[in-house]
Structures are given as C-alpha cells and as structure tokens.
Amino acid sequence: MEAQALEGTIAAQLVNLVRESAGKSDVNVIRVTDQHCGPTLGQALTDDGFVATDSGWIGITIRRALRTREVAEIVARSASALGLNPPGDDLWPVLPEIPSAEQARAIEHKLRPLRLADAEIPTFIVPIKPKYSSDLFGYPSHLFERPHQLGISMEHVYYRAANGNEQGPARILWYLSGEKFSEVFACSTLIEAVDAQPKTLYRRFRRLGVYSYADVAEAAEPTGMARALHVIDTHQFRRPISGRVLRALYQEHRQSFSVQWPTLLQPPLAADLLMRGYDGDR
Structure with missing residues (x-):
C-alpha cells in the first residue's frame, strides 16, 4: 500500500513539473503523447486537469492573474489552434461571467497556476x-x-x-x-x-x-x-x-x-x- 501511495505521489509531482515547465516557457497547451502511460500516471494526469483525447492527454496552463473574459479568450484561441471543439466540454470549461468561489477554485486548479482576478473568492x-x-x-x-x-x-x-x-x-x-x-x-x-x-x-x-x-x-x-x-x-x-x-x-x-x-x-x-x-x- 505504501509503495502504491509513493508511486502516485511521484506521478503527481512529475505531471506538476511538466505544468510548471510549460508555464515558465509561456506555453498554454500541454500534450502528452505517450500511449503507454499506465494507470498511475493516467490517474495523475486526470487529477491534474488533463483530458484524454484521440491525440493524447491535453492540459491547459495559464501563468497569469487575469479577468475571466481574458481567460475565456485564451481558452478559445487554444481550442482553435488545436482544431478542437469550442469551450463546453471537459477540456474547455465554460467560464461564467462572474465565477462563484467554488467555480473559481475548480477553474484555477484545472488551468493553474492561473488566478481569476475578478472571481468571487475570498x-x-x-x-x-x-x-x-x-x-x-x-x-x-x-x-x-x-x-x-x-x-x-x-x-x-x-x-x-x-x-x-x-x-x-x-x-x-x-x-x-x-x-x-x-x-x-x-x-x-x-x-x-x-x-x-x-x-x-x-x-x-x-x-x-x-x-x-x-x-x-x-x-x-x-x-x-x-x-x-x-x-x-x-x-x-x-x-x-x-x-x-x-x-x-x-x-x-x-x-x-x-x-x-x-x-x-x-x-x-x-x-x-x-x-x-x-x-x-x-
């Protein structure tokens, strides 16, 4: 049990390091193309906000504090560049005009280290x-x-x-x-x-x-x-x-x-x- 817990912790840290590296390079879209990730890494990617698509695991990272409308614009541009559907599915969340505290927390985690400057979160x-x-x-x-x-x-x-x-x-x-x-x-x-x-x-x-x-x-x-x-x-x-x-x-x-x-x-x-x-x- 301890070995499995450690394996999950390391997988989560690896995924987070990939996200941090992308953010430091001002890259908004991360694609993991390895088709043999295994269940532990797959779960870590899911928990981190990545979504499985036909072309691999895809995640979004925004290293800014922005107004919600500005985030929506970045998300829409990213979707268009990848030829994916517009906001509305698991990968591209619909951003309410003024997110509640709980909505803001979920969005910030999924797109982290993003912070929604106009969200109603204390x-x-x-x-x-x-x-x-x-x-x-x-x-x-x-x-x-x-x-x-x-x-x-x-x-x-x-x-x-x-x-x-x-x-x-x-x-x-x-x-x-x-x-x-x-x-x-x-x-x-x-x-x-x-x-x-x-x-x-x-x-x-x-x-x-x-x-x-x-x-x-x-x-x-x-x-x-x-x-x-x-x-x-x-x-x-x-x-x-x-x-x-x-x-x-x-x-x-x-x-x-x-x-x-x-x-x-x-x-x-x-x-x-x-x-x-x-x-x-x-």
Missing part, C-alpha cells in the same frame, strides 16, 4: 516566519536540506491560533515577516481550515506541516484550540511584492495596513496584488 493575507516558510515552501532558501516529504508534496498545512475567519475555498497570499523580510512571495488555494485540539491536528496533518507538536500546542494558547490551514496549488512569485509596495497599495485602496495576523483583503486590493504578483513572473 483572499486572505497570512503572515509566516522565514523558518517555517523555508521548510514548508522552500522560500527563502537556506543551507539546510528541506524535508523530503514536503518537497514532493502537492499540499501543505500551516498552523496558527483558532481565532480567525479563514474558510475554504479561498486564496492565501503569504506575507514573509521578519527582521530581514517584508514581502508577499506566494499564493495558495485554501481548501479547508480545521479547528481542533493540538493532538488531533498534529496527528491528522503531521506529514504536511513543519511545526513540531510543541509548536502546535503553543499556537493553541490560551484557548487550547489551534487551526490548520490546509492549502494546495502554491505558486511562488519570481519577484515578490515588497513591503513598501504593499503599504502603498493598502493606502491606495483605503484598507488599514495590518499583517500581524490573517486578514481578509477587500476584492479590489486582492485583485491588484494578484495581478502584480503574477505579472512579476513575466
């Missing part, structure tokens, strides 16, 4: 200390080796006190805080926020996080309850948004600047930050 800014972000997300890099299980994982968990209002589906913009750091460096999809006693959370999510049990217990003080933020589809920005720019954008959008704890961003500010973060990838 976006939180969450502070994280460098010592935890280095192991959890590999940023900032340090001399010590990152835990292997986190390096190949497609999902992660971050613990904090159970006194916030984060709920999935939502997005998280990660704010690196510390003496040498003040920047937004990545975006994740929040699929669930789980409140429980430290032992329960640690037992359930231990393999996906970097906190020790003592850390989780400390985060639970003084109420005795901690919160696990369970995230997927994390994308690091090539050029993080500096603290100086972040403060200026808060002021421009008339939102009080506070990043000491998770904060729900006003939709216009969230859209601006997403587009700036992903534009820095180009």
Whole structure:
C-alpha cells in the first residue's frame, strides 16, 4: 500500500513539473503523447486537469492573474489552434461571467497556476516566519536540506491560533515577516481550515506541516484550540511584492495596513496584488 501511495505521489509531482515547465516557457497547451502511460500516471494526469483525447492527454496552463473574459479568450484561441471543439466540454470549461468561489477554485486548479482576478473568492493575507516558510515552501532558501516529504508534496498545512475567519475555498497570499523580510512571495488555494485540539491536528496533518507538536500546542494558547490551514496549488512569485509596495497599495485602496495576523483583503486590493504578483513572473 505504501509503495502504491509513493508511486502516485511521484506521478503527481512529475505531471506538476511538466505544468510548471510549460508555464515558465509561456506555453498554454500541454500534450502528452505517450500511449503507454499506465494507470498511475493516467490517474495523475486526470487529477491534474488533463483530458484524454484521440491525440493524447491535453492540459491547459495559464501563468497569469487575469479577468475571466481574458481567460475565456485564451481558452478559445487554444481550442482553435488545436482544431478542437469550442469551450463546453471537459477540456474547455465554460467560464461564467462572474465565477462563484467554488467555480473559481475548480477553474484555477484545472488551468493553474492561473488566478481569476475578478472571481468571487475570498483572499486572505497570512503572515509566516522565514523558518517555517523555508521548510514548508522552500522560500527563502537556506543551507539546510528541506524535508523530503514536503518537497514532493502537492499540499501543505500551516498552523496558527483558532481565532480567525479563514474558510475554504479561498486564496492565501503569504506575507514573509521578519527582521530581514517584508514581502508577499506566494499564493495558495485554501481548501479547508480545521479547528481542533493540538493532538488531533498534529496527528491528522503531521506529514504536511513543519511545526513540531510543541509548536502546535503553543499556537493553541490560551484557548487550547489551534487551526490548520490546509492549502494546495502554491505558486511562488519570481519577484515578490515588497513591503513598501504593499503599504502603498493598502493606502491606495483605503484598507488599514495590518499583517500581524490573517486578514481578509477587500476584492479590489486582492485583485491588484494578484495581478502584480503574477505579472512579476513575466
């Protein structure tokens, strides 16, 4: 059973690496033509958003934060270039004019690392200390080796006190805080926020996080309850948004600047930050 689980994890990571490579090259369409992928890799492709066609497995990747209509245009052009049907089937999803939070989460995962800037999906800014972000997300890099299980994982968990209002589906913009750091460096999809006693959370999510049990217990003080933020589809920005720019954008959008704890961003500010973060990838 463990061997099968590891095989599936490696297959998922390989598919994700192909998607990341295509995104870095500004390629929107990925075609896998190997006719002997096997059931494990085939399942990994399906889970990743690829669709089996007569010409192979096809997936779409968009490394931008865009308005929904702009995404629809890219999808239509890609379909036309491949000689496939217009949007409406499994590969080319119909994009509603204003996607709901659940629709946006599904579309962003299928076309990831896309972010729909105008979708009705809550976006939180969450502070994280460098010592935890280095192991959890590999940023900032340090001399010590990152835990292997986190390096190949497609999902992660971050613990904090159970006194916030984060709920999935939502997005998280990660704010690196510390003496040498003040920047937004990545975006994740929040699929669930789980409140429980430290032992329960640690037992359930231990393999996906970097906190020790003592850390989780400390985060639970003084109420005795901690919160696990369970995230997927994390994308690091090539050029993080500096603290100086972040403060200026808060002021421009008339939102009080506070990043000491998770904060729900006003939709216009969230859209601006997403587009700036992903534009820095180009």
